[in-house]
Structure formats: C-alpha cells, structure tokens
Amino acid sequence: MSSPFRLRIRQALADANLQRALDNNAARRNAAREQVFSSLPEEFERMRQRAHQVRAEVISNLERYLAQFETQARRNGIQVHHAACAEQAVEIFLNIAQAHHARLIAKSKTMVSEEIGLNAALERHGLRVVETDLGEFIVQLRGEHPAHLVTPAVHLRREQVGETFREKLGVPYTDDVAEMTAVARDTLRQVFLQADIGVSGVNFGVAENGWLCLLTNEGNGRMVTTLPRVHVALMGIERLVPTMADLALMLYLLPRSATGQKITVYLSLICAPSGDDEGPQERHLILVDNGRLAMQRSALREALFCIRCAACLNACPVFRELGGHAYVGKEDEFTPYVGPIGALVSPALFGHARFAHLARASSLCGACAEVCPVGIDLPKLLLRVRAGLGSDTPSRRKPLPNPPTSIAIALKVFSWLASSARRFQLAALTAGLLGRLLSPHSKWMRLPAWTGWGMTRDVPRPARRTFRRRWKSLTQEEEIAGFKEDVEHSRAISEGGSTHSRSPDRAASLMERFADEWRALDGVFVFCRRESLAAKILEVLHEEHETTVLAWQEAYLPDGLLRELNAQGVHIIHRADAHARLGLTGADWAIAESGTLVLPGDAQRRLSVSLLPEIHLVVLEAKDILPDLPAAFERMRALTVPGIVLVSGPSRTADIEMTLTVGVHGPRKVIVFCLEPLEPGNE
Amino acid sequence: MSETAQLFITCIIDTFYPEIGKAVVRVLQRLGVHLEFPAEQTCCGQPAFNAGMRQEARQIAMHTIRVFERTRGKVIVPSGSCTAMLQHGYLELFDAQPHWLERARALAARVVEFSQFLVDDLKVTDLGVSYAGKIAYHPSCHLLRSLGVDRQPRALLAAVRGAQIVPLPEASDCCGFGGVFSIEHAELSSAMLERKISNLLQSKASLVVTADAGCMTHINGALRRQRHPLRVVHLAQLLAGELVPEAD
Numbered sequence: 001m002s003s004p005f006r007l008r009i010r011q012a013l014a015d016a017n018l019q020r021a022l023d024n025n026a027a028r029r030n031a032a033r034e035q036v037f038s039s040l041p042e043e044f045e046r047m048r049q050r051a052h053q054v055r056a057e058v059i060s061n062l063e064r065y066l067a068q069f070e071t072q073a074r075r076n077g078i079q080v081h082h083a084a085c086a087e088q089a090v091e092i093f094l095n096i097a098q099a100h101h102a103r104l105i106a107k108s109k110t111m112v113s114e115e116i117g118l119n120a121a122l123e124r125h126g127l128r129v130v131e132t133d134l135g136e137f138i139v140q141l142r143g144e145h146p147a148h149l150v151t152p153a154v155h156l157r158r159e160q161v162g163e164t165f166r167e168k169l170g171v172p173y174t175d176d177v178a179e180m181t182a183v184a185r186d187t188l189r190q191v192f193l194q195a196d197i198g199v200s201g202v203n204f205g206v207a208e209n210g211w212l213c214l215l216t217n218e219g220n221g222r223m224v225t226t227l228p229r230v231h232v233a234l235m236g237i238e239r240l241v242p243t244m245a246d247l248a249l250m251l252y253l254l255p256r257s258a259t260g261q262k263i264t265v266y267l268s269l270i271c272a273p274s275g276d277d278e279g280p281q282e283r284h285l286i287l288v289d290n291g292r293l294a295m296q297r298s299a300l301r302e303a304l305f306c307i308r309c310a311a312c313l314n315a316c317p318v319f320r321e322l323g324g325h326a327y328v329g330k331e332d333e334f335t336p337y338v339g340p341i342g343a344l345v346s347p348a349l350f351g352h353a354r355f356a357h358l359a360r361a362s363s364l365c366g367a368c369a370e371v372c373p374v375g376i377d378l379p380k381l382l383l384r385v386r387a388g389l390g391s392d393t394p395s396r397r398k399p400l401p402n403p404p405t406s407i408a409i410a411l412k413v414f415s416w417l418a419s420s421a422r423r424f425q426l427a428a429l430t431a432g433l434l435g436r437l438l439s440p441h442s443k444w445m446r447l448p449a450w451t452g453w454g455m456t457r458d459v460p461r462p463a464r465r466t467f468r469r470r471w472k473s474l475t476q477e478e479e480i481a482g483f484k485e486d487v488e489h490s491r492a493i494s495e496g497g498s499t500h501s502r503s504p505d506r507a508a509s510l511m512e513r514f515a516d517e518w519r520a521l522d523g524v525f526v527f528c529r530r531e532s533l534a535a536k537i538l539e540v541l542h543e544e545h546e547t548t549v550l551a552w553q554e555a556y557l558p559d560g561l562l563r564e565l566n567a568q569g570v571h572i573i574h575r576a577d578a579h580a581r582l583g584l585t586g587a588d589w590a591i592a593e594s595g596t597l598v599l600p601g602d603a604q605r606r607l608s609v610s611l612l613p614e615i616h617l618v619v620l621e622a623k624d625i626l627p628d629l630p631a632a633f634e635r636m637r638a639l640t641v642p643g644i645v646l647v648s649g650p651s652r653t654a655d656i657e658m659t660l661t662v663g664v665h666g667p668r669k670v671i672v673f674c675l676e677p678l679e680p681g682n683e
Numbered sequence: 684m685s686e687t688a689q690l691f692i693t694c695i696i697d698t699f700y701p702e703i704g705k706a707v708v709r710v711l712q713r714l715g716v717h718l719e720f721p722a723e724q725t726c727c728g729q730p731a732f733n734a735g736m737r738q739e740a741r742q743i744a745m746h747t748i749r750v751f752e753r754t755r756g757k758v759i760v761p762s763g764s765c766t767a768m769l770q771h772g773y774l775e776l777f778d779a780q781p782h783w784l785e786r787a788r789a790l791a792a793r794v795v796e797f798s799q800f801l802v803d804d805l806k807v808t809d810l811g812v813s814y815a816g817k818i819a820y821h822p823s824c825h826l827l828r829s830l831g832v833d834r835q836p837r838a839l840l841a842a843v844r845g846a847q848i849v850p851l852p853e854a855s856d857c858c859g860f861g862g863v864f865s866i867e868h869a870e871l872s873s874a875m876l877e878r879k880i881s882n883l884l885q886s887k888a889s890l891v892v893t894a895d896a897g898c899m900t901h902i903n904g905a906l907r908r909q910r911h912p913l914r915v916v917h918l919a920q921l922l923a924g925e926l927v928p929e930a931d
Contacts (some may be wrong), residue, residue, distance in 0.1 A: 011869045013874055102842035237901045298709035304923060317857050361868050363861025363875065364733065366828035377831075403734045407867060418694065419746045421723040428698050444907050452866035456873040457904030460699045466698040471720045474708050543909030 004332035005357055012322045014483040019153050021657070022320050023360070025154050028658045029314040032260025034369070039262055040252060041593070041628065047616075049492035051253055054246045055305035058207075058238070062296055065240050066287070072210025076272040079284045086116035087290050093118060093232060094125060096284055100230050102196035103126065106188075108214075108221040109133040110201030111149060111308060112234040112288050114336035115349070118199075130191045131409045134184050134664060141168040145334050147324035149310035149342075149483035150258050151655060155323045156463040156490070158657050177659040185664055188220065188557030189491055194196045198224030198280070202235035203307075204250060209637075211271040212285070213422035215255065219611060219651040219666025225575070225643075226607045231280040233270070237287050238296075238304045244633045250307060251629060254374035257309035259654070262594040263629075266666065267646035275642045276603035290347040300390035303381055305342040305374045312368035312378060313339030320362055329354040332501050340378050344385060349602035351392040359385035428466045440569055510592040510625045511674065515593030522662055534564040535671055537617060540578035540671065541582065547571050550580035550613055553604040557586050558619060558675070583613035583667070588639075590625045590672075591632050594648055597672070598632055601643040610647060616667040622677040689718045691747075691794075693765045694726035695896045696917075704897060706763045706923035707797060723750045727767040728776075734783040736864045737776060744773050748786050751793070757804070758790070761797040761919055762895050769794045770859040796826065798918060799896055802835035812924040813844035819851040819888035821879070821902070821915065823895035825875055826902025827855055836894050837917055841904075843921065849870060860901035876905050883913065890926075891915040 012018055037044050058065050082090035097105070105127055107113065119129045131140040139145065146152030153161070171183050180429035192198075200221055204213040212233055214221050225231050234490040241247050255261040273283045274555050295304055305678050313319045315362055319339040326547075327338035327346070333354060337345040343358035359382045379670040382391055386403075402408055417427045439445040439461050447454030516524040528536050541547065548571045554562050562572050573580060585605065587597040601607035610616050611645075626632050636644060651666030662668055688711070688831045696703045711718050728743030747769070751758055761767045773787035803808050820840055840848055857873025859865065866872075879902060883891055891913065893899050899915045906913055920926055 009868070009871060013870055048757040104920060317859070317875050318871060319880075320869055350888065360735075360864070361871060363824070363859055363864045363872065365824035365857030365858045365861065367824075367855070367857065370828050380771075383733065383775070386733070387737045388735065403736070403863065404867060407734060407863060408736065411734050411736055411863070412730050414726075415728070415736070415743055418728070419742045421725055421750075424694075426724040433700060442905075446908075452869035453904070456871045456876065456908060457865075457901065458907045459904060460900060462698050463701045464700060465703040467692050468720070468722060469706065470701050471708075471722070474705055 003330065003357070004328050005326070005330075005361075006090055009322060009361070012326045013409065014227065017157055017160070018319075018323055021155055022323050024363065024658055025148075025151065025312055026320045029260065030158060033257060033311060033314070036256045036260045036262060037248050039593075040256070043297045047249065047252060048373055048375050051373060051669070052305065053248055054241060054249060055307070055374045056407070058240050058242065059296055062238065062240075062293070065242060066237055069207040069210055069240055069609045070287070070582060071214075072208065073205075073285060074210070076210050077209065077283070078272065081286045083286055083288045083290070084118075086288075089116045089286055089290070090118060090121040092286050094121070096230065097122070097125075097197060104191065104195045105129045105199055106191050106195035106199045106228060107131050107136075108201070108224045109152070110199065110234050111203055111336050112236050113148065113199065114133060116234075116288065117292065118234075122513045126165055130188070130195075131159055132188050132191065132224060132665070133216075133655070134181065134218055134653045137184055137188065138164060138655070141165075145325065146336065147338075148313060149308055149336075149338070149660075153655050155325065156656070159657070161656050173265060177656045178661050180656060181653060181661045181664055188665065189578070192197065192220075192223040195228045197222070197232055197233065198228035198229045199232050202233050202239055202285075203254065204247055204363065205235060205240045206244055206247055207240050210271070210550035213247060213251075214268040214270065214417050215264040215266070216268070217259070217265045218653045218664035220264060220664070222268055222607065222611050222645060223665050225268060225270055225337055226611060228277055229280060230282050230284070231270075232284045232286065234286050234288060237289050237292050239307075244637065245602050245630060248630045248633050254309050257311040257371065257373040259492055262650050263596055263646070265521075265648050265651055267596075267648075269644040269646075270642075271637070271644070274644040278606060278608065293368060295348045295390070298390035299384045300344055300349065300381055300489065301350045303341065305343050305376050306345070307374055309373055310339065311371040311373065312341050315367040315371045316340050317363070317367065327358055332449055334401050335618045341376070341381070344378065344381050347385055348390060352385070352388065356385050356388075356391070420628045424556055425466070425468065428462065429591055431462040432464040432466065434460070447576050450678040500641075510627060513592040514595060514625050515674070517592065518649065518672060519595075521595050522652075523649045524669065525593065527669060527674050527676065528677055530558060533558065533675065534561060534568070536673060537565060537584070538568055538570070539615065541570060544581065544615065546581055548573060548580055549582045549617075550574070550577055550609050551583050551584040552586060552606070552609055556605050557584070561619070568659060574606070576606065576681055578612065580613050581610075582617060583609040584617045585610050585619070587618050587620045588622055588624065589632050589635055591627075591646070592625050596629075596632075596646050598636065599647060600639055600641040601647050602641045602643060607621075607643055607645055610645065611666055614663070614668055616670045618649075618670065618672045620674045621674050628670050641674050687719060688759045688800075689751060689754045689756055690718050690720045691724055691727075691751070691758050691760045691765070691769075693760065693762045693896065694718070695900065696761060699900065700896055700917070702925070703761065703917045703919055704871075706917065706919040706925050707759075710801070710810065710919055710923065711759070712821070713810070713930045714807060716805075719754060719756075721750050721754055727765045727768045727772075729765065729772060730862055731774065732772050733861070734767065741776055742775055744787070745783065748773070748783070748790050751790055752786065756793070757800065758794045759767070759797055759800050760794060762897070763796055763823050763830055763832060764895050764897055766794055766796040767825040767829035782931040783922045784837065789863060796832055796894070798832060798836040798839055799830070799832050802838055808838045809842035810839070812922055813846070814921060814926070815845040816889040816892065817845070817848050817849045817887060818921075819886040819891050820854070821851065821858065821883070821891055821893040821898060822855055823859050823893050823898045826894055839918065839922060840892060843928075849886050849888050851886045851888070854882075855884070858898050858901050860897050862897070865901060873905075876901060880905055880909070883910070888913070888919075892918050892921055894918045
C-alpha cells in the first residue's frame with residue numbers, strides 16, 4: 001500500500017512551505033496566462049486548433065520531417081547525430097567532449113538532458129557541468145532535480161535559496177531576490193567565459209530551413225550558444241515544425257502558456273556555426289529518440305504533440321498539491337516529466353510498469369486539456385494509460401498498473417451487477433436494506449478511514465425505495481397542471497460565445513505600439529533625430545562614467561555615428577570583452593505587437609554585443625518597425641547569417657518565488673534610440 | 684409541443700437520491716415533456732472505465748446501448764459526468780469495434796444533459812421558482828469542460844426569483860471527486876475537497892447548487908463530517924421548488 005509514490009504524496013501534502021510555494025505558483029501563473037491571452041491576434045480556440053493540426057501533421061509524418069530538417073541543418077553546417085536511446089546520446093556527447101579536450105560544460109535548461117541523465121554521466125567522466133538557468137543552478141547546488149518543466153525551483157522559498165547560496169557559494173546570507181540573482185550572475189559569468197562546451201535544448205526545429213529556435217528570459221541560453229567554442233544542442237525528435245509560419249504560430253502560444261509573456265526576452269534562431277573566430281566553431285545537434293518513435297506508433301501518440309509549456313502543470317489541481325518531486329516511479333525513480341503531461345510521457349518513454357501509476361493520480365477534471373495550447377486531450381490519454389493501452393507489455397498479460405485489488409474486485413462485481421437490470425435492482429434493494437440496518441436514524445453513514453472515502457467524508461445511506469421503484473407513482477400523479485402557465489418561456493441567452501471584442505488599435509502608429517510594448521517590458525524608448533543621436537548616446541556614457549563601447553561594425557550603424565562618437569573621445573571596440581559595460585547595435589527590424597527587436601548575428605554584427613554588456617544601446621529606424629511576428633519571419637527568410645536573436649526587453653528571471661528580477665545574464669538595461677522616418681520623397 | 688424523451692436517471696440518483704429523480708421528472712413534466720423511463724437501464728459504466736477496466740465498462744455500455752436502442756427521442760441525463768461518458772467515453776470504448784461504434788454514435792447523438800435540454804432545446808430559463816438567499820454555483824468538471832455547458836445552468840439560476848447568485852472563488856476547480864480517484868487517492872482527493880469547501884464557505888452562500896450528484900455527494904459528505912450546516916443540492920431540486928430541509 002505504501003509505495004514510494006504514496007509516501008511522496010503524503011510528504012508533499014504535509015510540507016507547509018511547499019504548499020505555499022505551489023499555491024503562489026498556480027495563482028500567479030494562471031492569472032498571468034489568462035491576462036496575456038487577450039493579446040492574441042485571433043481567438044485562442046482557433047489558434048489552438050491550427051496548432052493541433054500542425055503538431056498532428058508533424059507527428060504523423062515524423063520520419064519525413066526529420067529527414068528534411070536534418071538535410072537542411074547539415075547544409076547549414078550543423079553536425080547532426082542520432083541517438084536511439086539515452087546511453088547512445090550520452091556516448092555521442094562524451095565523444096564530442098573528448099575530441100575537444102573539454103573540462104567545463106555550461107548548460108542552459110534542457111529537459112532532454114535530464115531525461116538521458118547527462119550531468120551524472122559527465123561527472124562520472126571527470127567533467128564539470130554547471131547549470132546556468134537560475135532555477136536549475138539553485139536546484140543543482142542543492143543536489144536536487146527540477147520540480148517543474150519551466151520553473152525548476154518552484155518548490156523553494158527565498159529563505160531556502162539564501163541558505164543554499166550561503167552554504168554552497170560561501171556568500172553572506174541574504175534573502176533579497178535581487179542580491180541573490182546578482183550572486184548567481186557573477187558566479188556564472190566566469191563559467192560562460194571559460195566553458196569549453198555550451199549545451200542547450202531546442203524549443204523547435206524548423207524543417208524547411210534547418211534552424212533551431214531557443215527561448216529564454218535570463219540570457220543564459222544565449223550565453224551558452226554564443227560564447228563557448230563548441231555548442232551542443234539536445235533535441236527530442238518530435239520537436240519539429242514544418243515551416244517558419246508554423247513556428248510563428250507556436251511562438252504566439254508557447255510563451256503565453258508557459259509564463260504569461262507575449263514573447264520571451266530572447267528568442268534565438270540558430271542557423272549555423274559562428275562563421276568567424278569568435279563563438280562556436282562547431283555546432284552539434286543530437287537528435288534523441290529514446291522511445292519516441294515507439295510512442296508515435298502507440299495509443300499515446302497525441303502526447304508527442306506537447307511543446308513543453310507546462311500550462312497543464314500550473315492548471316492541475318493535483319500538481320498544485322504535489323509539486324514535481326512527488327511524481328516518482330515504482331522504485332522511487334526520478335522522471336523529469338511531471339504533472340498531467342508527465343503522467344503520460346513518463347510511462348510512454350520509460351515504461352508503463354515503472355510509471356503508469358502516475359496516471360491514476362488524477363480526478364480527470366480536464367483543467368489540463370482546457371489550457372493545452374496544442375489541444376492534447378489529456379484526460380482521454382490518462383484513461384488509456386490506466387487501461388494499459390500504449391503499453392510495452394504483451395497484450396495477453398494484465399494491463400499495468402492494475403487498480404488496487406480491492407477496488408478491482410469491487411468494480412468487477414459492480415460491473416457484473418450493472419450489466420443486467422434484474423441483478424442491479426436486486427443489489428439496490430439489498431443496499432437499501434443494509435443501509436437501514438447500519439444507519440437506522442440518519443441519512444448519512446460513517447465508514448472507517450481505511451476505506452479511503454471514510455477518511456474525510458461521510459457517505460449517504462442508499463434509498464430504501466430507489467427511483468425506478470418510484471417511477472410509476474410519479475407518472476400517475478401526473479397533471480400538476482396550472483404550473484405550466486407559470487413558466488415563462490423566456491428565450492435562452494443566445495450565443496454565449498466569446499466576448500473578445502477586439503477594439504481596433506485606434507490608428508495608433510506602429511511606432512507608438514512598439515514604444516508602448518517596449519516600455520511595458522521595462523525597456524527604455526528614446527525617439528530622436530539623426531543629428532542628435534550621438535549626443536544622446538554620449539549622455540548615457542556620461543551618466544555611466546564610461547568611455548568604452550562594444551559596437552557592431554560601422555557598416556551596420558547609421559553613417560558616421562562611430563566616427564562622431566570617436567571624435568568625442570569614445571573608445572570603440574568590436575571584439576567581445578568581458579569588461580565592456582555598454583554595447584551598441586542596430587536592429588534590422590522591430591515587432592510592434594510584442595515590443596521585440598530583431599538582431600542578426602555574424603562577424604560584423606556579433607551576437608555578444610547585445611549580450612555581454614550591462615547596458616545595450618540599440619539604434620532603430622522607425623521605418624523598420626513591422627506589425628507582427630509573421631511579418632518579421634517573412635523578412636528573415638532572406639537572411640543568411642549564422643544566428644538571429646529576437647530581444648524583448650532587458651533579461652529577466654522569476655525563478656525565485658516568482659519574483660521578477662531584471663538583469664540576469666544579459667543586459668539589465670536596454671535603450672532603443674528610434675530614428676524618425678525620413679521625409680517622404682527622400683526615400 | 685409534446686415531445687417524447689427518455690430519462691436516463693444515472694445509478695447514483697437511482698440508488699441514493701430518488702428525490703432528485705423526482706425533481707427532474709417534475710420539472711420536465713411541467714414543461715410538457717412526455718417522459719419515458721426504460722426500466723432496464725442501470726449505470727453508464729463510467730466507474731469501470733475510469734479505473735481502466737475497459738472490458739467491464741464495455742459490458743455495461745453494451746447493455747445501455749441495447750436498452751436505449753429500443754426507445755426513441757432524446758435521452759435526458761441529469762449529470763454532466765454520465766452525459767460525457769455516453770457522448771465521448773463510449774466512442775473511445777468502441778474505437779476498434781466499428782459495429783458497436785456506430786451504435787454508440789447513434790446513442791451519443793440523442794443524449795443531452797438536463798440543463799442543456801431545458802435551455803437549448805426547450806428554450807426555457809425561467810421556471811417560475813423562487814429561493815430567498817445566496818446561491819453559489821459549483822460547475823462540475825465534466826459538465827463544464829467535457830461538454831462545455833456553463834451558460835445554461837447559470838441562466839436557469841439567474842431566473843430564480845429572490846435568489847442572489849454569489850461568486851464562488853476558484854469556482855471551476857475540481858472538488859476532488861473523480862470517482863474511483865476519491866477512494867484510491869483519498870488523501871489527494873481530500874486535500875482538493877478541503878480547498879473547495881473553504882471556497883464555498885468564503886462565498887457566504889446559504890445554498891450551493893451543482894448539476895452532478897457525484898460532486899454533490901463528495902462535498903456534502905465532508906460538510907456533514909465537519910458539521911457544517913451548508914449543503915449542496917442538485918439544480919433540478921431547486922428548479923422543482925422541492926428543497927426540503929434535510930432530515931438528519
């Protein structure tokens with residue numbers, strides 16, 4: 001009776017800290033999610049149906065899209081590897097590490113690496129692995145596993161994090177979230193600069209062009225894919241979209257569902273190795289199957305549609321009681337996939353015998369399916385796991401796991417009774433009589449706690465005369481006329497449908513829209529004329545007591561700008577420098593609807609310029625502001641650069657107690673200098 | 684307009700709450716529905732289905748399909764959960780049996796939940812009943828999310844004279860019943876129930892209305908254990924004007 005899972009459930013329910021943390025998580029995440037959905041360009045239901053179709057298309061033709069994606073990625077210069085299982089994935093990684101005599105590995109968050117047990121394997125081979133996502137970093141310091149797909153340290157309160165930092169990093173105790181974040185920033189900055197290999201996950205692979213899309217807020221995902229000489233990306237083979245247009249659709253849904261953001265601060269599009277002597281000279285992509293192809297052919301296929309937003313975790317009333325750590329296997333095994341989707345993916349990938357019991361811990365309330373942005377029918381799939389469908393066990397054997405024996409026997413008897421009206425009536429009669437005997441004076445009965453129900457609830461006494469026995473008399477005393485007239489046949493409220501009245505953006509120009517969104521993300525927006533641009537930039541330099549600026553090459557900034565700055569005594573550098581506090585870039589385009597800048601990266605426009613410095617200055621031409629993401633993707637098709645990053649405000653995290661902190665690994669301040677459009681006719 | 688319709692009373696109302704069944708009949712009769720009750724009916728099979736025992740669930744489902752195939756007209760069900768089982772669960776059960784799937788589809792097309800039938804089919808919201816007090820509505824999960832039925836029971840409640848409908852915090856959160864889940868994972872189920880009860884008490888309602896006898900049994904079971912006087916009633920009881928104080 002007391003399996004490890006049950007013990008974990010009891011521990012979680014009794015842990016007051018955890019309960020408070022989970023309540024906070026659910027309340028904040030769900031409210032943020034609901035709020036941000038009003039900003040979708042179309043109705044959620046319509047977009048989710050399209051997203052469902054896109055994912056269904058990919059999963060139905062997985063091998064074909066994989067082949068297309070792989071061909072394109074190779075053509076771009078990415079080295080692609082296939083891993084059939086976890087061990088193989090680890091082995092491929094070790095070979096890459098050995099070929100480069102790597103000793104320090106900097107990792108951004110990847111669930112696949114948790115799935116294949118990468119950290120432990122690398123440590124066994126004497127490599128040092130550092131998790132760089134703030135939540136993962138905390139969890140790694142504590143020797144724990146992540147407790148949530150998106151917010152790994154969701155189970156901890158700030159005091160616990162402060163204590164961990166004091167103990168493991170030797171810093172004075174503080175429970176100030178900003179201070180703790182600064183400690184992590186300083187510690188990890190050294191890791192980014194010294195790491196031999198950067199490891200990342202992949203949110204989406206785009207089949208048509210072989211690009212990798214990676215979403216992060218803190219900037220660590222950019223660091224590990226931009227600074228180390230070698231980048232290794234780990235990707236589950238199902239994480240594909242056919243086209244950039246499909247990617248745009250997914251990007252409308254994923255950040256909104258995951259964190260309640262219109263878009264994450266950073267959206268990296270990784271196309272190729274760096275192409276110059278800075279940054280990754282090699283990019284490797286390890287495509288991990290580890291049970292996915294088998295799952296694609298099973299009754300649980302639909303669970304492969306998942307894009308790992310974790311909205312189902314935040315919505316789930318069971319997850320809200322348990323947190324991620326309670327979701328363990330038969331022998332207390334760890335799984336990175338928790339919550340409602342985890343109760344499907346864990347048995348499907350790691351075996352029903354070990355994990356199918358997770359699917360039984362659900363009231364099937366459907367809150368998960370309600371929020372799923374790709375329309376996965378989770379309750380239906382949970383029921384399939386319970387029925388042993390999609391299981392690896394031979395069909396003649398009993399499905400795993402069975403309900404507890406007592407329940408199975410009771411239900412067998414009940415089912416036998418309920419398959420015949422005569423038996424059923426007889427049983428009801430007996431129950432009614434028994435009820436009178438056991439509880440002659442009250443309509444309620446008390447069952448002992450071991451029955452489960454009796455633990456906290458009384459049970460109603462069965463009726464002596466069931467409904468079916470009363471039916472006859474009910475219809476005989478029929479005409480209760482008169483009443484009929486009383487009933488007003490009021491028409492039902494027609495069409496209870498959506499009330500998403502989208503007031504048209506009252507002719508607000510794209511620039512105003514961009515500025516509003518940008519400011520809402522804590523970005524600074526300065527509108528200026530070309531003549532005053534240098535002066536405005538100098539003002540910032542003076543305020544910061546700085547004379548050095550890390551900048552893009554001349555050709556990609558307004559004509560003569562660098563010369564003007566230089567003439568005023570500003571020292572301009574172009575190579576990544578850990579000490580440069582200000583970075584100056586242009587932006588090819590901006591996206592009004594989400595307050596996003598599009599920055600291509602190549603040898604002239606290094607991605608490190610917008611990443612390493614504390615303050616990022618951006619020159620944007622008003623004419624380059626586009627309405628939405630699909631419009632930007634359309635323009636980006638023509639780019640042939642090793643990487644592109646979309647920036648939406650300063651870097652941020654909410655990994656400690658959901659407290660928003662600005663300025664993690666990337667810049668803490670981003671100032672956009674928007675140049676007024678040229679006079680018509682000049683253009 | 685005298686429409687013939689079948690009543691699927693559900694095993695829980697049949698066995699535990701015949702008075703709810705009576706209320707359902709009263710409401711429908713007053714609206715001129717010619718109601719029939721196929722006496723061979725038992726249970727929809729959901730308990731076995733939810734436990735993962737599909738063979739057993741299929742036995743019951745076949746029985747139910749056979750019983751209602753012999754009748755005509757809509758099949759009215761005073762439970763969101765059982766309606767969802769008949770409409771969606773059966774299709775999943777007979778996924779691989781084309782002959783039975785077709786029969787399950789035919790039944791699914793006839794099935795309608797009680798409040799949905801009143802509001803969408805009969806176009807009735809005001810049943811001329813009154814209740815003086817504060818009412819909180821608990822939307823049961825399958826009714827709300829599997830069937831998408833929410834505006835109908837709310838419209839029916841809004842028309843109750845003298846009643847003040849008060850907001851229920853976290854209204855759409857599950858009460859933790861989930862059938863076999865409430866027994867197999869009693870601790871988890873109880874923790875969810877405790878939240879529901881604390882929200883119900885916060886709403887300051889004097890009466891809680893729901894459209895599913897499952898949730899009702901679950902919530903009342905704990906209210907009773909904790910000696911709270913508050914009770915949950917089935918929507919049909921309120922609409923029939925037959926709210927008798929519970930004799931203990």
